[in-house]
Amino acid sequence: MEELSLSKNVANLRKKKGVTQEILAEFIGVTKASVSKWETGQSMPDVLILPKLASFFDVSVDELLGYHPQLTKEQIRHFYQQWTTAFSEEPFEYVMEDCRKAVKQYYSCYPFLLQVAVLWLNHFMLTKDLEEQQAILSEAEALCTKIVEESAELSLCNNASLLKVAVMLQLGKPEEALSEIEEKADPYRFAQQSDTLLIQAYRAAGQTKKAVSYTQFSMFSHLINLVSSATHYLLIQIIQLPVIEETVNRIDAVIQAFNLTAVHPNSCAQFSYAAACAYAKHEKEEQVIKCLKQFVDLTLILLSEEGRILHGDRYFDEITEIFEGADLGVQQIRDTKIIREGALSALENPIFQQIERSKIEKLKKRLAGE
Template identity: 40%
Template structure:
């Protein structure tokens, strides 16, 4: 946060009103020397005097002292980027304490608090004990509750509710998650038609560029959701291998046709990994190794990228403009180092017990552990 600007503001406001230090002192019932000390930042007025000064200059105390409770989009991104770097480089307890301090300082900046909740969710597993991990998740839930109770922005509140539901599930509170999400997840609700109506409205107003940008963003998100849902389907039907094979085939075609391994290597990597787990659980060694090779290719693309960013491509040629409007812009929610830390755990999945001695599997494991 920038330093408070009380002294500078008193000088500026006094000059704008064309009054002397003595005149301001007489109005407030203090000495000229007191006003001089305020303007030289040698002392500060007490609370009652701050109230009088703010009333005299017809402004709030926050405006008078230069306190900004709300952060700009650029400031939110800068803070988030710093914190992601801290979690990758600094001791975990230091990164957490810095995050908490920022949350306290900007507790009324709900969009920023929302991103700190995401940050907690993405990094809580770095805590040493299960108890500490649960404590962090509960803390994030309390931030969600604060947003839901105090924020008037419907979009921010909707995001906070989804985050609270996810955090509650992570804490093993499935019934609470169901209670939160079931009412808003009914596929028959008319809310699903809002996108088509908005596009039609843009077209009627002659705003074709907005219509194209919106539909590309919607198509992109639907694509990511389709692949993400397929991963869940693979986990749900892992005992129905025939169905899983069909899902893998269909989504594999989608990934190839939309060039998703380049467009969004992270979600493509997750799908390939889940595919490998399903094949391994069903004793299909070659299928598991093939999926892991695809997983490795996507992860290498992430790790070798100069900067981890979200982006469009030749087909999604209006996506970059939409990405720029997101709270974090094109910034990845986790650092490259954090992704690397999770690779060993990924290869240690119990499903791979039967193939862990395979030379190809060992080569892939060595490929990442030697970096």
């Protein structure tokens, strides 16, 4: 539990209400000196007085005391998984109401607020009401801002800042997103070398196991970032067929060399889908179908028992512990039903309208498990 701050709260709430110590003392039935001692921390009010004090300031006793309930990492994971399942089974509005109630209850648990923002960013599109979508994204942005401004944990603030950029992009605010991230993502910043320096420090300290684990995780993360960047590169260069073909050839080789379809099917699925869109722009039906088949295969892996959990393989054999230590653990951030529905919807992209319909329908049936 965080340190209580009753004395500071009494003083701040009294001033906010615009009353003197004498008026407060008269209402509570104590002397002005007693109120003065409460505010300076020299003494504490009797426990029986707390409800009356809280009532006077129109706050809860918890708020008066400065008690902010904090959730454990396991509790945060439980909330997240509970809501991802609920989003696929219950009315969207009902789940959002439950989320908002929890946010109010744990409004000072910053790791929890961050994961709520992640949850909303990954599920806001489930409502077809565009105004509601914008409202949810704005709420997520506000949570990120609160974390950055109020949390004292640097890594949490950095994560919130990056998440805020993702939300801004969804809100159609690219200039604000650039302002938020451009300096932080400067490739010349020393922070970009932190992975290498940490690995060197582990080695120098003789912590070989940690050096191995973190080196593997660093390589793994950079590989996934490479595939993700290449996914965006395909769409940026969508009118340049030679660039598309070269990018697909190179990334396919990386994916195969490091068995990424097994250890991170999600990033590979996104790359295959982007490649299909890029080829469709040039009416390359054979390549489109090939990439969409890969997309469906990878989505089915995501829907499998093994695909639902982050894991390594024979080469990346020391990264499971790092995955397990993540805020959300090894579980997916979306329910399998939502993943399947999203993939089926992706196959209806108008960019594929020139492709023979029977081939698209065949892929949809396979994805639907028919």
